[in-house]
Each structure stands twice: as C-alpha cells, then as structure tokens.
Amino acid sequence: VADPAAAPAGATPAAANLAAAxxxxxxxxxxxxxxxxxxxxxxxxxxxAALFAHTGRAHLVGITGPxxxxxxxxxxALARVYRQRQASVAIVAVDPSSPFxxxxxxxxxxxxxxxxxxxxxxxxSMASRGSLGGLARATADVVRALDAAGFDxxxxxxxxxxxxxxxxxxxxxxTVVVEAPGLGDDVQAIKAGLLEVADVxxxxxxxxxxxxxxxxxxxxxxxxxxxAARRWAPGDGHHGPPGHAGTPAPPGGAAAAxxxxxxxxxxxxxxxxxxxxxxALDRHRAYLAATGGLAQRERERLSHELEARLRDQLLEDxxxxxxxEALAGAVERLLAREIDPASMARALAAQLNA
Amino acid sequence: VADPAAAPAGATPAAANLAAAxxxxxxxxxxxxxxxxxxxxxxxxxxxAALFAHTGRAHLVGITGPxxxxxxxxxxALARVYRQRQASVAIVAVDPSSPFxxxxxxxxxxxxxxxxxxxxxxxxSMASRGSLGGLARATADVVRALDAAGFDxxxxxxxxxxxxxxxxxxxxxxTVVVEAPGLGDDVQAIKAGLLEVADVxxxxxxxxxxxxxxxxxxxxxxxxxxxAARRWAPGDGHHGPPGHAGTPAPPGGAAAAxxxxxxxxxxxxxxxxxxxxxxALDRHRAYLAATGGLAQRERERLSHELEARLRDQLLEDxxxxxxxEALAGAVERLLAREIDPASMARALAAQLNA
Numbered sequence: 267v268a269d270p271a272a273a274p275a276g277a278t279p280a281a282a283n284l285a286a287a288x289x290x291x292x293x294x295x296x297x298x299x300x301x302x303x304x305x306x307x308x309x310x311x312x313x314x315a316a317l318f319a320h321t322g323r324a325h326l327v328g329i330t331g332p333x334x335x336x337x338x339x340x341x342x343a344l345a346r347v348y349r350q351r352q353a354s355v356a357i358v359a360v361d362p363s364s365p366f367x368x369x370x371x372x373x374x375x376x377x378x379x380x381x382x383x384x385x386x387x388x389x390x391s392m393a394s395r396g397s398l399g400g401l402a403r404a405t406a407d408v409v410r411a412l413d414a415a416g417f418d419x420x421x422x423x424x425x426x427x428x429x430x431x432x433x434x435x436x437x438x439x440x441t442v443v444v445e446a447p448g449l450g451d452d453v454q455a456i457k458a459g460l461l462e463v464a465d466v467x468x469x470x471x472x473x474x475x476x477x478x479x480x481x482x483x484x485x486x487x488x489x490x491x492x493x494a495a496r497r498w499a500p501g502d503g504h505h506g507p508p509g510h511a512g513t514p515a516p517p518g519g520a521a522a523a524x525x526x527x528x529x530x531x532x533x534x535x536x537x538x539x540x541x542x543x544x545x546a547l548d549r550h551r552a553y554l555a556a557t558g559g560l561a562q563r564e565r566e567r568l569s570h571e572l573e574a575r576l577r578d579q580l581l582e583d584x585x586x587x588x589x590x591e592a593l594a595g596a597v598e599r600l601l602a603r604e605i606d607p608a609s610m611a612r613a614l615a616a617q618l619n620a
Numbered sequence: 621v622a623d624p625a626a627a628p629a630g631a632t633p634a635a636a637n638l639a640a641a642x643x644x645x646x647x648x649x650x651x652x653x654x655x656x657x658x659x660x661x662x663x664x665x666x667x668x669a670a671l672f673a674h675t676g677r678a679h680l681v682g683i684t685g686p687x688x689x690x691x692x693x694x695x696x697a698l699a700r701v702y703r704q705r706q707a708s709v710a711i712v713a714v715d716p717s718s719p720f721x722x723x724x725x726x727x728x729x730x731x732x733x734x735x736x737x738x739x740x741x742x743x744x745s746m747a748s749r750g751s752l753g754g755l756a757r758a759t760a761d762v763v764r765a766l767d768a769a770g771f772d773x774x775x776x777x778x779x780x781x782x783x784x785x786x787x788x789x790x791x792x793x794x795t796v797v798v799e800a801p802g803l804g805d806d807v808q809a810i811k812a813g814l815l816e817v818a819d820v821x822x823x824x825x826x827x828x829x830x831x832x833x834x835x836x837x838x839x840x841x842x843x844x845x846x847x848a849a850r851r852w853a854p855g856d857g858h859h860g861p862p863g864h865a866g867t868p869a870p871p872g873g874a875a876a877a878x879x880x881x882x883x884x885x886x887x888x889x890x891x892x893x894x895x896x897x898x899x900a901l902d903r904h905r906a907y908l909a910a911t912g913g914l915a916q917r918e919r920e921r922l923s924h925e926l927e928a929r930l931r932d933q934l935l936e937d938x939x940x941x942x943x944x945e946a947l948a949g950a951v952e953r954l955l956a957r958e959i960d961p962a963s964m965a966r967a968l969a970a971q972l973n974a
Binding site: 311314315318319321322332333561564565568569571572573575576577578579580581583584593594596597598600601603605606607608609610611612614615616618 | 665668669672673675676686687915918919922923925926927929930931932933934935937938947948950951952954955957959960961962963964965966968969970972
C-alpha cells in the first residue's frame with residue numbers, strides 16, 4: 267500500500283524532533299507529545315508514525331471496575347511494588363464520564379502524595395473531549411507514545427465501569443477488574459458484564475465485612491460464566507493444555523481457555539496484596555507468551571484500531587468530497603421526514619464509492 | 621439524493637406488514653419488530669424506513685445517573701404518574717455494561733410487580749451485543765419504533781453512568797440525571813460530568829440523611845458549572861428571554877441558556893416526588909417548544925445519527941470493495957510494524973475515494 271496519501275500531514279522537523287526526544291527518554295518532550303496527541307495536532311500523528319516501530323514492548327495493564335472499589339488506590343499500590351523492583355511505570359487515568367477531569371484529578375491527588383518526584387514514574391490524566399471514540403483513540407495513542415518512551419509497565423485506569431471504560435481497559439494486554447464487598451444491587455448488576463473481560467480479579471477493601479463472601483460469589487460467577495475455562499483449567503487433569511502458538515487464541519477474559527482467572531484479595535490503602543496482584547499479572551503475561559496469546563491480542567487490538575481509524579478517515583474523505591453544506595442539507599431532509607437515516611446514509615456513501 | 625442504493629435490502633411484504641401492524645397498535649407485531657431490530661435483521665431496516673415518517677411525536681425522556689441512585693424505581697414511579705394521566709408509556713432499559721442483561725432484568729423484575737398487565741405500558745430491556753455503537757444505534761431504532769407505535773412517553777433508562785450511557789440518555793429530548801445522598805467519593809467524581817447533560821436533576825432517596833446537603837451541593841455545582849445559565853435564568857430580572865424560534869439553540873443540559881435546571885427531591889420507592897418530576901419534564905418540553913429547542917435537538921440527534929450510520933456504511937462499502945483478506949493483510953503489516961495505523965487507514969481509505 268504505497269500511496270502518497272500515506273504521508274502524515276504533520277511530518278515536520280518539529281515532529282521528528284519530538285519523536286527522537288521521546289525515544290531518548292526526554293520526559294518534557296514526552297509530555298509535550300501527549301498534549302499534542304490530546305489536542306489532535308498534526309505533528310502528533312507524524313511523531314506517532316515515527317514511534318510506532320518502537321512499540322510493543324511494555325506490559326499494558328488495564329484496570330477497571332465499578333465506582334467505590336478503590337481502583338486509584340490499587341493502581342498506586344501496584345505502582346509502588348513495580349518501583350521497588352526497578353520497573354518504570356506510566357499511569358494513564360481515563361475518565362470518559364467527565365469533561366471536567368474531576369475523577370482523574372481526584373485520583374492524581376491521592377497518588378501525587380507518595381509517587382511524585384520519582385523519575386521512574388509518569389502520570390497522565392485523560393478526560394473526555396467530546397466524542398467517546400475520540401477519547402479511546404487518544405488513549406491508544408498516549409499509551410503507544412509511553413510504550414515507545416520505554417516504560418516497562420503502563421497502567422491504564424478507568425474511573426467508571428461503563429462499556430466505554432471496559433473497552434479502554436480491554437485494549438490492554440492484561441485486564442484487571444476491581445471489585446469490593448458491599449456495593450449494593452445496582453453495582454452487582456454492573457459486575458456481571460465485567461467478569462467476562464477480567465484476566466485477573468482483585469477484591470479490594472478485603473478488610474471490610476463480606477470480603478470472603480464476595481470472593482466466593484465471584485468464584486462461583488466465574489465458574490458459571492465460563493465452564494469452558496474451568497474445564498481447561500490447569501490442574502484439572504483431564505485435558506491437556508489447549509493453546510499453543512499458531513492456534514487462534516480465545517477472545518480473552520474469563521473465557522480464555524487454559525487461563526483460570528485468579529482472584530486476588532487486596533487492601534490497597536495499606537499496600538496489602540499488591541505483591542500478589544503484581545505476581546498474578548506477571549503470570550498472565552507469561553501465559554500469553556507461552557500460548558501465542560501475545561500476538562493474538564496485539565492482532566485484535568490493531569485490527570480494532572484500524573477499523574476505528576478507517577471509519578473516521580472515510581467520513582472525513584466523504585465530507586471533503588460532498589461538502590459540509592450537502593451534509594447539512596441531508597439532515598434537513600431527515601428532519602422533514604422525507605427519507606429515513608439508514609436510506610440517506612446508503613445514498614450518501616454510494617457517492618464516495620461511485 | 622435519488623439513488624438505487626437507497627432501497628432498503630429487506631423491503632419485503634413481511635417488512636411492510638410489520639410496519640403497518642406496528643402503526644395500527646399491534647403490540648405483538650411491535651415486539652417482533654424490536655427483536656428484529658436487535659438482531660439486525662434486514663426487514664427491520666425496511667420497516668423502520670416505512671415508520672420514520674410517523675415519528676417525532678413522543679416525549680423522549682432519558683434517565684441516567686450513577687449506580688445506587690434507584691433509577692429503576694424512579695422510572696417505575698414516573699410511569700405510574702403518567703398512567704394515572706392516561707398517557708401511554710414505553711420504557712427502554714439499556715445496559716451497555718452487560719452482555720448478560722443482568723441489570724436490565726433486575727430492573728424489569730421490580731417493575732413487573734406493579735406495572736405488568738397494563739396495556740398502556742410497554743417495557744423492553746436492551747443489553748450490549750458486542751459493539752457499543754451497535755447498542756446505541758439499536759436503542760435509537762427501538763425508540764423510533766416505539767415513537768411510531770404511538771406511545772406518548774418513552775423513558776430511556778440506562779443502568780450505569782459511563783459516557784456510553786450518558787450518550788444514550790442524551791439522545792432523548794429531556795435528560796434526567798438521578799443522584800442520591802451518600803454515594804462516596806468515586807461516585808461524586810462521576811457526577812461532575814453528568815451535571816452538564818442534565819435538563820432536570822432528581823435527588824432520589826431524599827428520606828436518607830444528607831439529602832438536603834446533596835441538593836445544596838448540586839445547586840452550587842450547577843451555579844458553578846454554568847454561570848451563563850444562571851445569568852439568563854427566569855426571574856433574574858436583568859435579561860430578557862434569550863432563545864426564540866430561529867435562534868440556534870444551546871447544546872442543552874445545564875448550559876442551556878434560559879432553562880434553569882430544576883432539582884426535584886424524590887423517594888421513588890414510595891412514589892414521593894414523582895408528580896413533581898413529571899411536572900418538571902412537562903415544563904422542559906414546553907420550554908423547548910417555545911424557544912425552538914425542539915427542532916434544534918431533533919436536528920442534532922439526526923445529524924449525529926447520520927454521521928454514525930455513514931461511518932458504518934462507508935466501512936462496509938470499503939470492506940466489500942477490498943475484500944476481508946486485504947484488510948487482514950493490512951493488520952499483519954501493522955503487527956510487523958511496517959507501517960503505523962493512521963498511515964494505513966489513510967492509504968486504504970484513498971482506495972475507496974479514488
């Protein structure tokens with residue numbers, strides 16, 4: 267696909283310098299690059315194109331879960347464990363629900379108290395800037411820049427647990443779903459959908475009443491939700507290991523054959539269980555590496571990203587071809603109920619495809 | 621835009637019958653149509669095209685808010701008030717976080733106890749089926765079918781409060797954000813982003829300690845978040861009414877000039893405050909009608925929908941043109957780090973645009 271259109275618009279010396287400085291470990295250049303990514307600046311795209319070849323090395327860990335489970339504290343505790351092991355850590359706190367960065371700022375304040383001043387750690391908050399797709403894409407690009415900048419661990423934390431947050435956390439290699447005892451019925455309902463994306467479950471606030479019951483209930487839910495995973499679980503004895511390189515890997519989460527989702531109890535505010543959590547994350551990465559799952563997850567992630575970018579690019583191309591006025595006129599015809607939206611979309615798209 | 625591509629694929633006699641029966645008030649035909657919409661059946665699209673001219677009459681009310689605020693109970697209480705006034709009510713319970721419909725089913729069970737058997741009420745649960753965009757689109761189509769079927773009030777309830785839920789609720793004419801006292805810091809953080817989409821705020825569980833403080837805090841947050849709205853608020857005395865037909869209306873929510881977001885206290889489980897909430901919703905609709913906001917919101921909604929459909933349609937067209945194998949090959953090149961995703965998207969899109 268050698269095409270003149272493939273040359274990034276912002277391929278300037280400034281972009282090349284930004285990429286080179288980021289690769290060289292210049293944190294201020296990295297911060298500038300991330301700001302340009304968030305603002306959608308053309309040189310950000312060019313810099314990312316230059317950095318792409320240097321990505322794919324970091325362990326990307328997504329952390330999601332319902333509000334009130336103490337995700338931020340757990341991310342801080344995990345970061346401290348990694349720092350004790352001399353691993354460099356980047357934390358990306360994403361809040362799709364807030365254009366105000368309210369939650370992200372809150373989390374930062376807590377972390378800043380004990381993590382600030384350590385050059386081996388880098389914290390970035392991202393809030394919604396209009397479209398959800400825009401935030402997911404910007405997050406992916408920010409993570410990519412941090413990956414190229416050489417961080418060993420990249421922790422992607424989402425504030426809530428809606429589908430959007432789950433999608434963002436799921437774009438990681440390993441997804442941690444954080445739960446806590448006693449969150450009420452509404453939250454219990456939300457949990458159901460979360461379980462299936464979990465590679466590792468953390469029951470935080472494990473010192474509260476009901477923690478053991480929560481662990482038991484989660485274990486039962488996991489067994490119920492993915493009998494296949496249990497059937498193939500190590501130690502079962504009836505079946506051999508299911509996955510090896512070349513075999514299409516399972517879609518991930520609790521349904522991943524061969525990987526029994528561990529449940530780790532933590533008290534993040536005291537750092538308890540953070541070591542166990544780090545160990546579980548290491549085991550998951552090793553498991554993926556041994557079974558071909560690393561490449562498979564990367565393939566899925568890139569496929570998903572390419573699709574999202576194609577949607578945007580095609581709409582941009584169509585808007586340029588037809589003009590914004592033609593699209594506004596189309597909306598007026600919909601408003602007058604002259605034609606329905608699906609038929610209108612088909613007709614307009616056909617003009618690009620002609 | 622008269623184009624052969626505009627003929628819906630599923631324009632069969634079956635689709636025409638489904639549309640006609642839905643318009644005639646046949647509830648079983650409506651239920652069948654909604655199932656076909658959720659399954660993406662071709663005849664659903666044809667039926668929706670036929671129904672589109674009959675839409676735009678219902679009052680679409682979105683209800684969102686953090687978990688634990690009692691949204692389901694509030695929706696039930698509101699539905700009972702509407703039924704006492706002889707208005708027909710459709711409830712669409714959307715759970716983007718759960719492919720299992722866990723939350724939606726929970727909500728239904730509560731409602732079923734006292735709303736079942738009433739022919740003037742219709743309840744539908746929708747859960748995620750893979751993509752988030754798919755759910756938002758299916759919800760819009762389900763709401764449209766219910767609108768054409770003649771329901772006076774359509775209550776669109778979301779389980780959580782992530783950006784996806786907010787987007788879904790915001791697609792309504794009037795958006796209610798539900799809060800409750802004492803939900804903890806994490807939830808407080810989520811609230812910040814919700815405030816700006818609220819046309820009406822409901823503080824549910826108003827019999828709990830802290831309810832009055834919650835109302836005061838919300839009022840202060842509203843004043844802080846949208847000084848413009850406060851400046852233009854009725855009763856202020858310094859400024860005339862800002863909006864009238866023909867003036868571009870504000871984007872909605874707390875920022876809507878001239879509309880002072882009311883805060884209604886409710887105890888949904890006892891039905892307390894539901895009358896006040898219904899009255900606030902009526903006032904908001906009347907306000908929009910008087911200021912040209914009705915058409916403006918409908919225009920925004922249709923514009924957003926057309927854009928989303930165009931993205932899908934264009935990607936579908938490109939995939940058909942290039943073939944799935946070419947796209948898979950493109951992903952392999954990304955995986956090998958030969959080219960970055962943005963450049964690849966630009967190059968592929970150029971082939972459709974050629």
